[in-house]
Amino acid sequence: MPNGLSIRSKKIPANNILLNAHQIASFQKTIWDYFNEQGRSFSWRQTKNPYHIVVSEVMLQQTQTFRVAPKYEQFILAFPDFQTLATTPFSEVLRFWKGLGYNRRALNLQKLALEVMHKFGGILPNNPEIVDEFPGIGPATASSICAFAFNEPTVFIETNIRAVYIHFFFQGRDNVHDNEIRPLVDLTLDKENPRLWYYALMDYGVMLKKTYPNPSRKSAHHTTQSKFEGSDRQIRGMILQALLESPKLSFDQLASILDRESSRIEKILYELCKEKLIENNSNLFSLPGRV
Numbered sequence: 001m002p003n004g005l006s007i008r009s010k011k012i013p014a015n016n017i018l019l020n021a022h023q024i025a026s027f028q029k030t031i032w033d034y035f036n037e038q039g040r041s042f043s044w045r046q047t048k049n050p051y052h053i054v055v056s057e058v059m060l061q062q063t064q065t066f067r068v069a070p071k072y073e074q075f076i077l078a079f080p081d082f083q084t085l086a087t088t089p090f091s092e093v094l095r096f097w098k099g100l101g102y103n104r105r106a107l108n109l110q111k112l113a114l115e116v117m118h119k120f121g122g123i124l125p126n127n128p129e130i131v132d133e134f135p136g137i138g139p140a141t142a143s144s145i146c147a148f149a150f151n152e153p154t155v156f157i158e159t160n161i162r163a164v165y166i167h168f169f170f171q172g173r174d175n176v177h178d179n180e181i182r183p184l185v186d187l188t189l190d191k192e193n194p195r196l197w198y199y200a201l202m203d204y205g206v207m208l209k210k211t212y213p214n215p216s217r218k219s220a221h222h223t224t225q226s227k228f229e230g231s232d233r234q235i236r237g238m239i240l241q242a243l244l245e246s247p248k249l250s251f252d253q254l255a256s257i258l259d260r261e262s263s264r265i266e267k268i269l270y271e272l273c274k275e276k277l278i279e280n281n282s283n284l285f286s287l288p289g290r291v
Contacts, residue, residue: 160205
């Protein structure tokens with residue numbers, strides 16, 4: 001693996017933390033040594049195909065790797081490129097997405113594929129500022145896509161990376177803000193091989209969370225995921241599943257299937273229609289045939 005950056009010998013401030021070249025090299029060596037011995041293997045790490053990277057990064061938003069791994073393989077086989085995904089009925093896309101949750105991501109992913117085809121001739125731009133403009137892609141995901149697909153030395157933070165920097169540089173601190181972490185990510189970035197460096201950071205962060213009380217809890221951005229059972233998110237999934245099994249259903253039919261309060265179902269149906277995850281034609285609900 002690469003050994004890291006060529007850093008000037010003088011001390012470099014990063015939000016009141018002073019790091020010299022030796023400290024940076026030592027930090028990088030710790031991360032690389034662990035990765036060389038314990039680095040995880042995933043299908044999306046074996047490719048530089050921008051489309052494959054986009055699919056994996058969208059799937060990995062809010063979903064653990066062990067759930068993503070089998071779904072990613074199936075999805076890529078069914079929709080091997082931007083063009084196939086863009087021209088497939090959404091109901092079919094959703095069928096392959098089932099089990100990952102947060103189904104709006106599937107819709108945004110298909111919209112992204114359409115934009116790549118229509119605006120960029122099927123070629124994903126390697127500029128994170130442009131990628132950030134695609135549906136469902138924020139600055140962090142745009143930067144991670146460009147790092148993994150194009151080996152661009154972008155700077156981004158996700159939960160495992162956050163855990164690493166809090167553990168090493170903010171001992172004894174609580175309420176650590178990402179604005180404090182980001183300069184350190186930039187300072188210690190292996191600009192020659194950001195792709196593997198970020199994989200190494202993530203794997204080290206996973207190890208930390210298994211070894212120590214979750215360092216991410218010391219982050220100002222830490223949140224606890226709400227309970228799924230009985231949530232609106234569960235009901236949304238149930239509605240979409242019902243429409244996968246029966247192409248068109250009335251409100252009364254859905255209410256009978258869901259066995260929940262009518263007012264709650266009505267509110268969720270309204271939200272799903274507003275998001276264009278479902279359609280309402282002549283009081284019959286269905287999945288959109290195409291985006």
